């Protein structure tokens with residue numbers, strides 16, 4: 270009797286520990302959504318702060334960060350942006366001023382870096398209105414890959430950090446290098462996908478091919494040159510003298526000829542042999558101790574059509590786990606990687622109770638990966654969940670339902686990380702949505 274009572278108590282105690290262990294990870298936080306990259310009439314956007322906030326609220330966002338191009342701003346306009354965003358913020362919604370440092374402006378590999386949480390875009394004397402990219406220039410680089418002066422991008426980031434801000438490499442097409450020192454990488458940029466898609470349409474691709482082309486280019490931010498660049502695509506140059514006439518060409522060659530042989534504009538990838546740096550490689554550099562801080566991923570709309578009620582604001586966004594809705598807490602979550610990138614689904618991920626951005630110290634050789642996902646739409650189902658371990662797919666799950674929740678046990682034999690990629694499909698429209706988590710690191714002490 271006594272033994273039985275004891276075992277009941279023991280089981281109950283274990284259950285409490287277990288439930289507390291799994292629930293505590295995310296329960297300390299509130300899930301909010303923000304879109305952190307967009308433009309107003311102060312630079313090359315079509316809308317006002319008020320129009321952005323109206324659209325953002327209608328799309329269920331809790332916060333926006335407005336990031337006009339610094340070099341388009343006067344001091345007066347910056348002060349207006351600060352005042353207008355403050356006026357739109359209260360306990361239920363945050364509008365925050367940021368700015369985009371805008372260097373080389375090729376169609377791909379643009380040297381653009383967003384500054385979040387910086388209260389002064391102008392270096393030195395504000396009256397001279399000099400932006401970081403005007404002091405440390407980044408000219409186009411038609412003959413190579415990446416920035417002509419990579420050290421100048423590092424100077425922009427140093428300036429942002431010196432003001433207590435966060436530096437995000439925007440629409441990078443996988444060209445981020447560790448030397449820039451950015452905190453975050455825009456692994457998905459809605460405007461970039463839209464631009465590439467329309468460019469591919471101009472080259473003669475079908476709408477479906479053009480969309481896939483846009484997604485492939487965008488995915489270079491994540492996968493670098495792993496597979497996509499060698500994928501065969503229909504040759505858009507058939508009939509053009511002096512260009513290859515094979516029916517299919519590797520994507521890498523198409524990018525090369527589209528820039529230098531065909532259109533002559535932009536700075537695509539430099540040359541077919543040019544290397545790219547993917548997000549996973551950057552994360553592994555942290556795991557291997559090459560850098561002290563990881564580069565976390567995020568998704569943004571980069572909306573320019575902000576004056577339109579059906580603008581891109583909030584089409585791509587981030588779920589952020591925050592203690593409360595405040596600028597300080599949001600920036601803390603972005604910097605800590607306690608966010609996931611999404612165009613729809615939500616997710617919660619922890620490894621042994623450690624949230625995204627954190628490190629789980631593995632003492633017994635095993636990791637418990639706790640994942641829950643919701644399609645966040647009555648008409649969408651989750652078709653694929655990839656668990657990524659150290660840049661490789663560890664497991665693929667096909668829930669074919671609107672929610673998924675499970676715990677996966679995995680053996681840990683070396684330091685690394687886990688992150689997840691979710692794909693959803695809308696049954697009504699056939700449209701795809703995704704959610705990509707930030708990594709949880711594992712460390713064998």
Ligand SMILES: [Zn+2]
Pocket residue numbers: 369379381439440
């Ligand atoms: Zn940009």
Ligand SMILES: [Zn+2]
Pocket residue numbers: 306307308369439571
């Ligand atoms: Zn932008």
